[in-house]
Amino acid sequence: xxxxxxxxxxxxxxxxxxxxxxxxxxxxxxxxxxxxxxxxxxxxxxxxxxxxxxxxxxxxxxxxxxxxxxxxxxxxxxxxxxxxxxxxxxxxxxxxxxxxxxxxxxxxxxxxxxxxxxxxxxxxxxxxxxxxxxxxxxxxxxxxxxxxxxxxxxxxxxxxxxxxxxxxxxxxxxxxxxxxxxxxxxxxxxxxxxxxxxxxxxxxxxxxxxxxxxxxxxxxxxxxxxxxxxxxxxxxxxxxxxx
Amino acid sequence: xxxxxxxxxxxxxxxxxxxxxxxxxxxxxxxxxxxxxxxxxxxxxxxxxxxxxxxxxxxxxxxxxxxxxxxxxxxxxxxxxxxxxxxxxxxxxxxxxxxxxxxxxxxxxxxxxxxxxxxxxxxxxxxxxxxxxxxxxxxxxxxxxxxxxxxxxxxxxxxxxxxxxxxxxxxxxxxxxxxxxxxxxxxxxxxxxxxxxxxxxxxxxxxxxxxxxxxxxxxxxxxxxxxxxxxxxxxxxxxxxxxxxxxxxxxxxxxxxxxxxxxxxxxxxxxxxxxxxxxxxxxxxxxxxxxxxxxxxxxxxxxxxxxxxxxxxxxxxxxxxxxxxxxxxxxxxxxxxxxxxxxxxxxxxxxxxxxxxxxxxxxxxxxxxxxxxxxxxxxxxxxxxxxxxxxxxxxxxxxxxxxxxxxxxxxxxxxxxxxxxxxxxxx
Numbered sequence: 001x002x003x004x005x006x007x008x009x010x011x012x013x014x015x016x017x018x019x020x021x022x023x024x025x026x027x028x029x030x031x032x033x034x035x036x037x038x039x040x041x042x043x044x045x046x047x048x049x050x051x052x053x054x055x056x057x058x059x060x061x062x063x064x065x066x067x068x069x070x071x072x073x074x075x076x077x078x079x080x081x082x083x084x085x086x087x088x089x090x091x092x093x094x095x096x097x098x099x100x101x102x103x104x105x106x107x108x109x110x111x112x113x114x115x116x117x118x119x120x121x122x123x124x125x126x127x128x129x130x131x132x133x134x135x136x137x138x139x140x141x142x143x144x145x146x147x148x149x150x151x152x153x154x155x156x157x158x159x160x161x162x163x164x165x166x167x168x169x170x171x172x173x174x175x176x177x178x179x180x181x182x183x184x185x186x187x188x189x190x191x192x193x194x195x196x197x198x199x200x201x202x203x204x205x206x207x208x209x210x211x212x213x214x215x216x217x218x219x220x221x222x223x224x225x226x227x228x229x230x231x232x233x234x235x236x237x238x239x240x241x242x243x
Numbered sequence: 244x245x246x247x248x249x250x251x252x253x254x255x256x257x258x259x260x261x262x263x264x265x266x267x268x269x270x271x272x273x274x275x276x277x278x279x280x281x282x283x284x285x286x287x288x289x290x291x292x293x294x295x296x297x298x299x300x301x302x303x304x305x306x307x308x309x310x311x312x313x314x315x316x317x318x319x320x321x322x323x324x325x326x327x328x329x330x331x332x333x334x335x336x337x338x339x340x341x342x343x344x345x346x347x348x349x350x351x352x353x354x355x356x357x358x359x360x361x362x363x364x365x366x367x368x369x370x371x372x373x374x375x376x377x378x379x380x381x382x383x384x385x386x387x388x389x390x391x392x393x394x395x396x397x398x399x400x401x402x403x404x405x406x407x408x409x410x411x412x413x414x415x416x417x418x419x420x421x422x423x424x425x426x427x428x429x430x431x432x433x434x435x436x437x438x439x440x441x442x443x444x445x446x447x448x449x450x451x452x453x454x455x456x457x458x459x460x461x462x463x464x465x466x467x468x469x470x471x472x473x474x475x476x477x478x479x480x481x482x483x484x485x486x487x488x489x490x491x492x493x494x495x496x497x498x499x500x501x502x503x504x505x506x507x508x509x510x511x512x513x514x515x516x517x518x519x520x521x522x523x524x525x526x527x528x529x530x531x532x533x534x535x536x537x538x539x540x541x542x543x544x545x546x547x548x549x550x551x552x553x554x555x556x557x558x559x560x561x562x563x564x565x566x567x568x569x570x571x572x573x574x575x576x577x578x579x580x581x582x583x584x585x586x587x588x589x590x591x592x593x594x595x596x597x598x599x600x601x602x603x604x605x606x607x608x609x610x611x612x613x614x615x616x617x618x619x620x621x622x623x624x625x626x627x628x629x630x631x632x633x634x635x636x637x638x639x640x641x642x643x644x645x646x647x648x649x650x651x652x653x654x655x656x657x658x659x660x661x662x663x664x665x666x667x668x669x670x
Binding site: 042043141142145151154156158159160162164184186194197202203204205208214215217218219221222225226229236240 | 290530642
């Protein structure tokens with residue numbers, strides 16, 4: 001009798017799950033106050049960018065004075081969240097060659113809605129360079145997946161949270177850009193932009209920016225993987241030859 | 244009456260399998276995979292699985308077919324032939340969560356059919372020097388059921404098992420029946436698998452009955468049977484072109500999604516040779532055209548495989564090796580070769596193990612690969628996440644695919660000797 005009642009309860013729970021809604025995720029920050037984020041510019045083909053976006057593309061905004069070899073630093077100043085919004089402010093040192101950062105260039109505030117569904121349909125993060133944000137709430141894959149982004153964007157959150165952007169010729173204004181450009185922005189699990197690549201046709205990289213820190217475990221994990229593979233193959237071949 | 248006899252025979256076989264402890268463990272483990280996928284679906288993955296794409300494709304096929312490849316409607320890209328969406332229409336008519344459970348239950352049932360087909364095919368092609376009892380067959384069937392790729396296949400709500408089932412049915416037909424009608428039926432069934440998912444598209448050239456005799460330096464081709472087979476397999480695929488002709492936008496979007504869209508560039512843990520190359524280009528900012536890389540890879544790997552297949556020194560069961568070539572070429576050359584796609588390969592490797600002599604050095608290529616694919620490949624997907632910022636190459640899977648390819652090539656080219664005498668069935 002007891003078994004039958006348990007079975008019925010289980011079936012009811014199972015049936016009930018067909019009608020219940022999946023709980024909404026609680027989106028938040030992937031970083032803490034005081035965290036330092038540094039990006040470096042690995043490639044910046046200024047001549048090509050001048051042709052694509054006109055000569056004023058590096059006069060203002062996050063690409064101001066961008067050049068190959070320069071770095072940009074963001075320090076997380078404050079983080080706040082309420083029932084509807086998450087808000088943060090950063091101290092920003094813009095693109096520099098120097099190791100010593102000196103005085104900060106500006107303080108910027110940025111916010112996101114806690115519920116990504118509340119963004120309007122065809123939402124664009126920006127209609128000018130860099131077109132993608134440098135950080136997003138976490139879990140980032142779900143957040144991007146729930147936003148109803150415009151045609152500019154294609155979200156791929158299967159493996160790494162990625163924003164693919166296709167900016168068509170004349171999108172900004174007539175003859176800017178002068179040809180179609182493509183952006184692949186990859187984010188890490190903290191919601192921070194880890195790689196930004198701007199391509200022109202033929203997959204020619206015009207700008208490549210990446211987070212200037214590789215997690216500590218990456219190098220030992222890579223060395224261990226390659227070493228373990230070679231050792232196992234060596235031992236297997238040796239054993240087979242001895243048989 | 245035939246159906247009842249068949250059921251009785253299946254029940255008898257299943258009872259025999261059940262006597263083996265390893266089979267009981269395998270079934271329990273497999274059921275665990277199934278229930279795990281259901282639990283994960285209802286707790287965390289209800290909106291993050293491939294079945295959602297298939298489900299949506301069924302809806303769009305019915306209501307707005309012109310937008311079948313409009314990726315704005317999907318969580319992830321829908322890439323398959325348009326008729327595959329038709330297959331999902333019945334599921335898209337019911338509640339999504341109920342559809343997922345039903346679909347995975349169907350997947351579970353397909354695995355039951357697959358192991359029965361595996362048993363039947365192994366009995367046909369088994370080498371003369373293998374044990375005459377079924378114990379070892381049951382062991383390998385259990386290994387298949389315990390395969391870790393099943394976990395992801397269930398969790399994603401993927402359709403690989405349909406492909407495997409159709410491949411095995413067509414293989415069984417080719418191994419068993421020689422008449423032209425059956426040649427047509429076998430290839431037609433393979434064609435249906437291509438409609439559902441084009442994984443088996445590279446099996447088509449291996450349907451040709453074409454052989455170059457190295458000793459006599461003479462090319463032989465069975466035109467009629469080859470034509471019937473190619474016609475049979477192309478027919479279902481061509482049906483898609485009726486849709487492409489009726490809705491030209493579908494054709495443009497299909498090409499863009501599969502070959503020129505942004506997806507092929509994205510960094511991921513695919514173990515295909517093509518992906519290793521594009522990941523390398525991505526990391527080091529080398530300009531590349533993904534379509535060119537795909538075509539060159541298919542040309543080199545596929546061309547080599549096909550030439551070797553034409554030169555094969557033994558006719559027996561050549562179709563088995565042709566099918567294996569086809570799947571290996573697909574896994575090595577298509578951009579996205581993931582752990583669950585291995586379910587199309589592992590049954591063929593198990594059949595090959597029984598077709599090869601019990602003690603042959605060729606098993607050194609096939610067996611380690613089978614065990615790697617079945618149990619360890621998933622581990623390297625996890626390791627990829629630890630190494631990708633510096634080393635985004637899931638190369639171990641590629642290594643074992645190449646090892647398997649070398650094993651099959653060696654089998655095709657080595658002259659007949661005592662240790663490569665195989666089970667005999669023309670095909």
